[in-house]
Amino acid sequence: MHAKLTGRPGQAAGMVFHVMEESTIGSNPESTIRLKAGIMSDRHARIFYDRKKENYFIEDLKSFNGTRLDGEEIRGKKKKLQKYHIISFANHYEFTFQIVADSEMPSRAPAAPAPQAEEAKMARTIVIDYNDMMQQMPQKKDAFFVEFRTTKGGDQSTMLKDGENTIGRMSSSDIMIDNPSISRQHAVLSVRGEKIFVRDAGSRNGTFLDEQRVEQETEITGNAEVRFGLVRAVLVKKPLDPRKQ
Numbered sequence: 001m002h003a004k005l006t007g008r009p010g011q012a013a014g015m016v017f018h019v020m021e022e023s024t025i026g027s028n029p030e031s032t033i034r035l036k037a038g039i040m041s042d043r044h045a046r047i048f049y050d051r052k053k054e055n056y057f058i059e060d061l062k063s064f065n066g067t068r069l070d071g072e073e074i075r076g077k078k079k080k081l082q083k084y085h086i087i088s089f090a091n092h093y094e095f096t097f098q099i100v101a102d103s104e105m106p107s108r109a110p111a112a113p114a115p116q117a118e119e120a121k122m123a124r125t126i127v128i129d130y131n132d133m134m135q136q137m138p139q140k141k142d143a144f145f146v147e148f149r150t151t152k153g154g155d156q157s158t159m160l161k162d163g164e165n166t167i168g169r170m171s172s173s174d175i176m177i178d179n180p181s182i183s184r185q186h187a188v189l190s191v192r193g194e195k196i197f198v199r200d201a202g203s204r205n206g207t208f209l210d211e212q213r214v215e216q217e218t219e220i221t222g223n224a225e226v227r228f229g230l231v232r233a234v235l236v237k238k239p240l241d242p243r244k245q
Contacts, residue, residue: 001099001100001101001102002018002019002020002099002100002102003018003019003047003049003056003081003097003098003099003100004016004017004018004019004097004098004100005017005018005019005023005033005047005087005095005096005097006095006096006098007093007094007095008086008094008095008096010092010093010094011036011092011093011094011171012093012094012095015093015095017032017033017095019047019049019056020049021048021049022046022047022048022049023046023047023048024043024045024046025040025044025045025046025047025089026040026041026042026043026044026045026061026063027040027041027042027044027157027158027159028042028043031043031044035089035093036092036093038158038165038173038174038175038176039065039090039092039158039171039173039175039176040063040065040089040090040092040093041061041062041063041064041065041090041157042157043061043063044060044061044063044067044089044090045058045059045060045061045063045067045089046058046059046061047059047081047097053080055080055081056080056081056099057078057079057080057081058074058078058079058081058087058097059077059078059079060074060075060076060077060078061076062075062076063075063089063090064090064148064177064178065089065090065091065092065176065177065178066090066091066178067087067088067089067090068087068088068091069081069085069086069087070085070086070087071086081097081099082099083098083099084096084097084098084099085097090176090178091171091176091178092171092176143159143160143237143238144159144160144191144196144235144236144237145157145158145159145160145235145236145237145238146158146160146165146175146189146226146233146234146235147233147234147235147236148177148231148232148233158175160189160191160196160235161174161191162191162192163190163191163192164188164189164190165188165189165190165191166185166187166188166201167182167186167187167188167189167201167228168182168183168184168185168186168187168201169182169183169184169186170184170185173185175189177228177231179229179230179231181205181228181229181230181231182203182205182228182229182231183201183202183203183204183205183229185201185202185203186200186201186203186207186228186229187199187200187201187203187207187214187228188201190217195219196219196220196235197217197218197219197220198214198217198218198220198226199214199216199217199218200213200214200215203228203229204229205229205230206229207226207227207228208226208227209224209225209226209227210224210225211225211227220235
């Protein structure tokens, strides 16, 4: 017996993960299930099997944007799992949780399929090891990260992509922050080579750089603190994956 997470329509569509003893979920490269850094906490949640209680459990690891079990917010809590649930992470990735027979557990990645009709190709179910896929992608040695400081759910470390990184409460934001002081479209962080710039996107509660309100696009230098509404953040540059250093 083991458990399976199957992505539901939306951002998780096409993702399938198998859980044995334990799977950690987050943006950290060390996570068993690594999801988009823009909205996921570094260590967001975990699903594990308790041998003494002979049951699976889910635990939110004080994530910034939360975890929901069948629609219920479980931030910082541990919950017992039954045979079937709907689990969502950061209000962005939604999965079906199922306890299934071990016969459904793939032993290894399947060999390349034989040529088949286009209709059959479209009908196949594709199992993706998302964590391995991310590790095999070309990676930069160093990257810029934005670290949010919060008293509610710990810190959230998010890698910035080259170009524009939108910040807001909308699920479509590159960096989604679920905080009442954050506007749906709050601000934009732009990475241009070795420089980072911030601009406000017409937010209600403003964007601040070292407590000075940002009126136009401004470069972030040194250890300057950025504040989006009431959410404080700092920018750091560090290796993308310490294992490769």
